[in-house]
Amino acid sequence: MAGDPTATDAPYRVTLEHADGGGTAVVRARADESVLEAAERADVALPFGCLTGACATCTAELLAGSVEHRREPRGLKPRHRDAGYVLTCIAVPTSDCRLRVGSDVAGELTTNPWR
Ligand code: FES
Numbered sequence: 001m002a003g004d005p006t007a008t009d010a011p012y013r014v015t016l017e018h019a020d021g022g023g024t025a026v027v028r029a030r031a032d033e034s035v036l037e038a039a040e041r042a043d044v045a046l047p048f049g050c051l052t053g054a055c056a057t058c059t060a061e062l063l064a065g066s067v068e069h070r071r072e073p074r075g076l077k078p079r080h081r082d083a084g085y086v087l088t089c090i091a092v093p094t095s096d097c098r099l100r101v102g103s104d105v106a107g108e109l110t111t112n113p114w115r
Pocket of ligand 1 (some may be wrong): 053
C-alpha cells in the first residue's frame with residue numbers, strides 16, 4: 001500500500017512529541033526523506049515555512065537518535081545546533097529518533113524583548 005510504508009522501505013521510526021501538549025505521533029521515514037516529509041506523508045501537521053533551512057520555522061529539538069541535515073542549516077546558530085536543535089525540513093533521520101516539535105520550539109531560539 002503506497003501510503004503505508006513498511007519497515008523495509010521506511011527504515012527509521014520517528015517519534016514526534018508535540019511541545020504544546022498536542023500528544024505524540026510515530027511515523028516512519030524512508031531513506032533520504034526529511035522528518036517533515038515523513039510527517040506530512042503520515043498526515044501529521046508540523047510547522048514549516050521556506051523548506052530550505054533558512055527560516056527556522058520548522059525547528060525541532062532532537063531528543064534521541066540522529067539526523068543529518070541535507071544542507072547547511074542556515075536558520076540555526078551554531079549554539080542552537082550544539083544544543084540539539086534541528087530543522088525538520090532538511091533533517092534526514094539516520095537512525096530511529098525522537099524529536100520535540102511544534103511552533104513553541106522555534107520560539108525558544110529567540111529572545112522576546114517584550115517579556
Ligand atoms: S521551513 Fe524554513 S528552515 Fe525549515
